[in-house]
Amino acid sequence: MKIFHFTLGPVQSFVGQARRTRDLWAGSFLLSWLSSKAMHAVIDQKGEIIFPKVTDDDNNPVDTLLCAVMKKPDPENPMPQIGSLPNRFKANIKGEFNPEQVAEAVKNAWENLGKAVYKEFVSDIAAEYGNETEKIWDRQIENFWEINWVLGDKPDKQGEDDRWLDMRKNWRSHWPKPEGGDHCTMMGDYQELSGYIRAKSKSQGEPKSQKDRQDYFWNAIRMQEGVDGPLDIRDNERLCAIALVKRLFPKLGEINLNKTIGWVPGGEEESVANWPSTTYMAVAPWLADISVDQGKIAHLKNYANRAQTIIEANNPGYFKKRVSEQATHLPTLAALHNEIIGNSHKWKLSHLDGDLLHVHALRNFRSTYLSNKPLKADGTDNDPVAREKLLTELSKLYKGVNAKPRSYYALLLMDGDNLGKMLREQDQTKVSIALLDFTDKVKACIDEDREHGGVTIYAGGDDVFALLPLNTAIQCAMALRDIFTRSFSDHGIKATASCAIVYAHHQVPLRHVIQKAHHQLDAVAKAKIGRDSLALAVYKPGGLTAQWASAWPPSSPVERMRDLIAAMQNGEYPRGFFHKLRDRYGFYDQEPVAGDSESLDMGKLLVAEYMRSREQDISRNEAEKAVERLTSVCHPLTREDGGVDPNPTKSLKLDGGFITRFLTQEED
Secondary structure, three states, rough: OEEEEEEOOOOOHHHOOOHHHHHHHHHHHHHHHHHHHHHHHHHHHHOOOEEEOOOOOOEOOOOHHHHHHOOOOOOEOOOOOOOOOOOEEEEOOOOOOOHHHHHHHHHHHHOOOOOOOOHHHHHHHHHOOOHHHHHHHHHHHHHHOEEEEEEOOOOOOOOOOOOOOHHHHHHOOOOOOOOOOOOOOOOOOOEOOOOOOOOOOOOOOOOOOOHHHHHHHHHHHHHHOOOHHHHHHOOOOOOOOOHHHHHHHHHHHHHHHHOOOOOOOOOOHHHHHHHOOHHHHHHHHHHHHHHOHHHHHHHHHHHHHHHHHHHHHHOOOHHHHHHHOOOOHHHHHHHHHOEOOEEEEEEEEHOOHHHHOOOHHHHOOOOOOOOOOOOOOOOOOOHHHHHHHHHHHHHHOOOOOOOOOOOOHHHHHHHEEHHHHHHOOOOOHHHHHHHHHHHHHHHHHHHHOOOOOOOOEEOOOOOEEEEEOOHHHHHHHHHHHHHHHHHHHOOOOOOOEEEEEEEOOOOHHHHHHHHHHHHHHHHHHHHHHOOOOEEEEEEEEEEEEEEEEEEOOOHHHHHHHHHHHHHHHHOOOOOOOHHHHHHHHHHHHOOOOOHHHHHHHHHHHHHHHHHOOOOOOHHHHHHHHHHHEEEEEEEEEEEEOOOOOOOOOOOOOEEEEEEHHHHHHHOO
């Protein structure tokens, strides 16, 4: 008996470098899909995948993605859309086995997909406008993936082989060469595809500069059939082969998707090509409020009709492309799914593009396009009159429903704690089954639960990646944590998970938000607090403005934060109260040091500040209860040696109050 370990990377540069939600999903899905191709190649050689658990006792696939790859589709989910397999796995090997066949299966699947995207969207443009574009494409596609594997005799002691793969990766045998030329605006280590250099001056006798030629190339790509102009590739975007595959493979169409992927993810072309934008996730709570009031729905219908009329006055048929949330079926917006509306064509009210519902997005002519034409030569708006008309109508809508949408959404990351240690100490089969049970429940918790109303980007093994509305992220994180622990306890294993939530402004670059979320999860929730924890952060356009983390056992500050949110929504804490605390007692937001700060009775000071901040008389007893509710959140718990510190830190983490206030305030 032999053991085979396999890993595929790089993960962060492929998944994390994203400029829109579709990029983020595409990276996660393709990485999982390629991993399933590797698993299929192992199973074809009579190998048995033992971690993660993806087959039954007869070696038939049970993971929905692997089922689809092996042409044995799961009847309940025959065309899976969400990546569910990690980038590494472990297998038992009996008899003859060729590891190179596994690596080749991955390479062939990736290169076939790349060829399809190139032929459909790039080849004709490259021949007419490009400068060695095909060579750039082939070089990047062929050399991107780092594939590592180890095959060895099964050790006598469980877990002794767990370090094999890490030791193999330390050889660093994959060294991509630095690329020249102008670089990709999304994945900065790679050359963009036109092959021209913008900074070069026009050579004598040449009719166009290299900058002009580069612009001609990308404008031609935008105008290709199947590419929705700047909606798919912005005016300032110049992409490498890897980024363009992520961006455009969802637009290949049913025939090409069946030839390359094997099926249409989600079952319909719109479900793979259209993903809710970060702006849409920001306006989702506002839309949910509208959806329960027929009077407000009427105002939204009126705005939608006027928007279509304004846009199509100069761009007939273009409004259809602005209905880009066609695959967005948030359960919290079920009432809007049933509202059929439209002048020149019929569509669902819930499909209205989020950028047309938020004033910040609508004002940004570089990202919210009202025309299929490029920007003017001087880089300014090509349709300012229509934009001003829409802004006027949007203002009327806000007045009609008596509210403005928030500008923030939530990005959630979740990861199991000490999984490597668990695999060494526990029955690996039970661990794999528990993870499979957990993965099976994730999407229902995030996407289908009306209390959460989010969108799953990835759910595989112990990892979860999701977008959520601002007001449901914490309760969704708590529900996921409960599902995780129960999935393991049902098999007699104690397991915990940590989570990070970043509340981000919808105009903050997505890749920055992803980076902050990983930092909050790894450096704060796991390293600083000690795992089994939740970390929260607020990321505004100016940067990170608040962060807070705590362990979350029963009756933890995490659960008490919900009580504080409810109290703030009832108006129990004046608006300026927290700013006064930060101005006057910000020094106490650090770990206390010897000296006068330890002699301060913060409880009495806070009670006095609270009573002064209230506009109406309040008893001291009521003030003490309000302050106690606040400090129960602002004194987070840390975890040491597997247990919760019974004496939480003496420092007052005011960001707990600031984040709570942020979650309850209205848009300015």
